[in-house]
Amino acid sequence: MDDKLMLMIPGPTPVPEQVLLALAKHPFGHRSGEFGKLMAEVTENLKWLHQTQNDVLCLTASGTGAMEAGIINFLSPGDRVLVGCNGKFGDRWAELPEAFGLNVDKVTAEWGQPLDPEQIRAKLEADTDKQIKAVIITHSETSTGVLNDLETINRHVKAHGEALIIVDAVTSLGAVNLPIDEWGLDVVASGSQKAYMIPPGLGFVSVGPKAWEAYKTAKLPRFYLDLGKYRKDAAKNTTPFTPPVNLMVALHTALRMMKAEGLESIYGRHQRLMNATREAMKGLSLPLFAPDGFGSPAITAVAPTGVDSEKIRSVMKKRFDIVLAGGQDHLKGKIFRIGHLGFVSDRDILAAVASLEATLREVGYEGFTPGAGVAAAARVFAQS
C-alpha cells in the first residue's frame, strides 16, 4: 500500500514526524549565531546521551566515516591493533586499519556467536612489551544481532594499560547502557540513522583524554577526518567544514525527545522490544541466531529452517509493507533480521509478529501454533 512502509531494519530507522518536520525547515547559515546556539545545545545533549564529559564530535559522514576517524586519529603506521571479528562490521574494522598500514591481529568468533573476552584477555596479557596500541570492538554486531560483552573486554584492555579501546557503538549507543566515563571508553563511534531517530548523514565520535594524548603523536595522515580540527571548532560551537545543517536541526529535535523519555526508559524500552521479539520467535519455533544473553537490543536475527528467509521477507514487504533486513554475505538467504532500534514501540513489535505469523501461514510453514508468537510477545509486555 502506498506510503505505508514500516521500516524494521537496523538503519535507517523510523523517524518521528516532528523530526521529519524539523528536517524540512529552510536551512540557515552554519556560520551564524543561530547555528552556534543550536550546536551548543546539541553538544550538551550528545554528552548526556553518551554519559560522558569527553568531547563528542559531529562529522558529515556515515558510521564508517566516524569509525575511520576514531581509528586514524590515534595511531601510526605499523602500530599493532587487536580487532574483534564476529560479523560483517567486525570484519570491516579489520580491513580498514589494514588499508592504513596498521598491523592487524584478529580475535574471531563464528558469526552469530559473541566474542570470547578470554581470548582477548590472553592476547593482551601475552603482550608484555605493550605493542598493542588499540583494541577495536563492535559492541552490537548489526549483521548477526549479537551484543558483545564490551564491559568485560574493556576491563581486560584497562588491565593492559597501554592500548586504547575503540568502540563501534553504531547500533548500541542510545539503545543499551554504555557508560563511557564510568567504563573509561577512549573512543566511541556512532551514526545518526540508528537510535538517534534521524536519517543517515551524521557520524559521531566521542574522544577521551587518553585518546587525545595518543593523537599528539599519531602519524596517520588526515585532514577531512582530523578530529583535532573538530575539537577546536566545537569549543566555539562551530565545525571546521560545512555541517549537514538540516540534519543538525533534526538531531536537535530528536535529542530533546530522547531527553524527555530519559536514558533509563530508552534502554528499558529497547530491552523489552528485544525480549518480546525473541520470545515471540521462540513461541513460533523459529531459531534465534544469537544465543540468549547476547541478543542485541537493536536487532534480532532469526534463522528459520524449512522455509526460505528471503521468501518471508518478500511476503512481509508485499503483503504487510514491513521491511525486514536479510542476511549479509554468506548469511544471505539463511537469516532474516528484525530491527527494533530507535523510534519503535511495543505496538510495532506486535504488528510485526502478527504479520510474521500471517506470512508464515502464507509461505506454507507449519511448525507453529497460530497466535503463539503474539501471545509470547504480549506476555513479555505484561511483565515489563
Add this chain to the structure above:
Amino acid sequence: MDDKLMLMIPGPTPVPEQVLLALAKHPFGHRSGEFGKLMAEVTENLKWLHQTQNDVLCLTASGTGAMEAGIINFLSPGDRVLVGCNGKFGDRWAELPEAFGLNVDKVTAEWGQPLDPEQIRAKLEADTDKQIKAVIITHSETSTGVLNDLETINRHVKAHGEALIIVDAVTSLGAVNLPIDEWGLDVVASGSQKAYMIPPGLGFVSVGPKAWEAYKTAKLPRFYLDLGKYRKDAAKNTTPFTPPVNLMVALHTALRMMKAEGLESIYGRHQRLMNATREAMKGLSLPLFAPDGFGSPAITAVAPTGVDSEKIRSVMKKRFDIVLAGGQDHLKGKIFRIGHLGFVSDRDILAAVASLEATLREVGYEGFTPGAGVAAAARVFAQS
C-alpha cells in the same frame, strides 16, 4: 521577522519547497530496489549536470570531503602537486595535500584577483621530467567571488601531458558552464548545498579515465573515501557505506527541477544575477572586490569604503531578514558577499539591492543616489 529568513550566502543556498518536502519523507532502506531505482536516475542526471560520461560518485561528506577524495585517490606520498591559491579554498587545497605528505608547489595571486594562467604554464613547461602529478584549481573561489580561468589553465595542463587536473567546482558546478568531457577534466568535486539547491551533507566527485589509471598505482591510504569502492557499487546502483537517504531523495527532486530548467537557462540565469548584482553595486558606488570578467556567478564580493561591512550585514539581517556573508580570515570586516547561487531569482536580487539601499541609508553612507542600485539591476534584467 520570524521565519522570514532569506539566505544570500554562498551555501547553504535556498532550498525549493518541493525539495524540502522530499527531504521530509520517511526514509527507506538503502539496500532496497526502490533506492536502486532512485540512484540510477540520480546518477544519470548527475552525469547530465556534469556534462560527462565519466563516473559521478556521491559521498556522505561536505565539499572538503569530496575534494579530499578527489586528491588522495590518485596520488602517492612525495608526489609533486601544483596548487592555485587565491583565496581561502585555494589555500585549503594546499594545506590538505601537505597533510598527506605530498610535495606542494603553490601558484598564488592576491585575494580578489584571479590566478594567472601564464604562471601555471611556466611552471608546467619548466617541469620537463614530468614530476608534477596534479594541478589543483579552485574554479569559483567562494571567499573572494573570483572565477578563475579554468579553461585556459586546463589547456596548459593538457599540454603538460602527465599531470591530472583536479578541480574544486563546489560553487561553480551547475552555475557556470563546465563541460567536463569537452575540456577533459580529470577530477571535479562539488557539494550539495550550492547550485544543487539541496541542504549540505552530500559531496560529489566526477572521475575520468586518466584519473582511474592513476588510481591503480596511487599509494595514499584510504578506506571511507576510497573512490574505487564507490565506483564498483555505483555500477550496481548502490553505495559502499550508508548514503544520506533523505538527501538523496531531495537530490532526486532537485535534479529533475534542474533538468526541466535546462543547462543553458541555469547558466544564463546565474550570469544575469551576477551581472545585475555587479551593476547594482557600481550604481551605488560600492567597489567590487573581483575585477570585471572574473566575477563568480555564485557570489559577488563588495569592499565598501567609509562604511563597516559588518554593520551593513547586521542591519540587512535585523531589519530585512537577509543574510549576507562576511569576509573570511584577513578580509573579515573588509568585504561583504552577496550569494546568488542556486534557487535564486531576479526578484531576489532586486529585493536584496533595494534592501541594501535602505541599509546604506540607515548606516549613514551618503555616497550614492537612492534608487541607483535597483535601477542598474533593472537595466540588466531588461537586456537579458
